[in-house]
Amino acid sequence: MTDTNGKQRPFLGYGLGLRRQHYEDVLDTKPEVDWFEILSENYMVDGGKPLYYLDRIREHYPMVMHGVSMSIGSTEPLNYDYLDRLKTLIGRVEPAWFSDHLCWTGIDKLNMHDLLPLPYTEEALDYVAERIAKVQDYLGRQMLIENVSSYVSYNESQLTEWEFLREVAGRADCLLLLDINNIYVSAYNHHFDPVEYLTAMPSERIYQIHLAGHTQEKDLIIDTHDHPIADPVYELYAEAVRRFGRVSAMIERDDNIPPLVDLLSELDRVRQIGNNFSRDQVA
């Protein structure tokens, strides 16, 4: 698989989100995780334990960086103080890549600390694509943009989410972090076919896949990251692997965090699905 610049898409293998509850275990046991993803904001501090463990774990594992506060879709000006801190962290971690979400997090200088969905309009499309391009210019590298899960749809939307995402990526010439759980959650909440979503994705831009658990409520699914990955999400992941080939994939767990060993066995299942595809290809 080659990307938009004709390069081979890098494949890091199968990873986990690094969480402080597992710092000591990771260093003591050096688990068979191919790479870790860090939450960028957790390490935008001056010193202490977060950076101490970050540096030590980085010595042993490749890393990617994942942010939640860029607010790329906000009508507020870009926060260059944030981007400078992100740049400093990129310099420290030397990640394979960094990512943030196709969303906005607040206006009027406030932060809702949530990944709020955008309307899928031509106006938003132009606006967001230009902002991503600006960020990529400022940081001097391509970024990965991730699809969020959502509970609302705007009446103004003119495009489907997958059309919007594909167009944004094309116009901004950015890469994609495809969250399979988010596709599943949004498909349920908004009654669309998740496979249609996958079909529309530009395979060459997909550098990373997120998998996570969710919570089924009465008539909505909430993206809580506090459960193991659900079976239908594994099935959708298998479908993604069939379509896109080998993509670096990982598990995000943010709440109700289990022992590392539990996540490792979950990751084994992810690895098995990913590798099955590889064998199919070779055969």
Place this chain on the structure above:
Amino acid sequence: MMHLSELQSRFQSFILEPENGEEISWVGGTEQVPSRDRLSVYANAYVLRLKEVLESDYAAVNRAIGDDRFGLLAERYIRQHPSRFFSLRDFGNRFAAYLGEQVEIDASLRDLPWLPELAQFEWTLGLAFDSAESTLLDEQDMASIPADAWPALQFEFCPSVHRIDLEWNIPAMWKSLTADPPETVEAIRTPGSWLVWRQDMVTRFRSLDEDEWLILDLLHRGGNFNDGCELLASQIGEEGVSMRAASLLKGWIGQGLVADAVRTY
């Protein structure tokens, strides 16, 4: 057509004030899940998320007054001080000051005059936890300073070093409240100064005698060693100065408080 800025403004207003009664014509709904319920997922998550941050940053305050009272105060703080930070780490930075105001004006909090100090103490521990690393002066460095350089010597303290002045027995309360299982200690008016800092990745605190906090304060403001000795003399008399100064310095070095000693002549 409603522009992006208008949609974001309405969305954020709903999160901040979900009960504002505005008709929601800009979000689609279904019979099972109407638009208001859909938006409420975000509004509810907003309060829950920020409450969790305060519960974690102010665990001792929470335990001291119980979940119900803490929850009410947290929700009021969340409404009055929405986050202006890119990181949740900073969201609670005004909580101690907020509690200070509330204790003054809210009759139901009159029995908790020590609460703002407990919050301030917890926040200071948090500041020490992830403040910047620095160089550390050791005894060998001190020994290599020539005798004639000492009077004009200035000291730089590590960024994690904070002094906090308390009217109540807050450190004892904090220790008990965060013990496993937590215990309750009666609040007793016990004025004193405390030092909070980080050593070898561990956040520490200890009490300060009056002469020590005075000299630390003077040195922190740029006073030199000679100024410090004069101050000590005024506190404990000339004859004990060299012994006391040496003992204080040895303690500071051993506890990893001093980043550097700067010769100014």
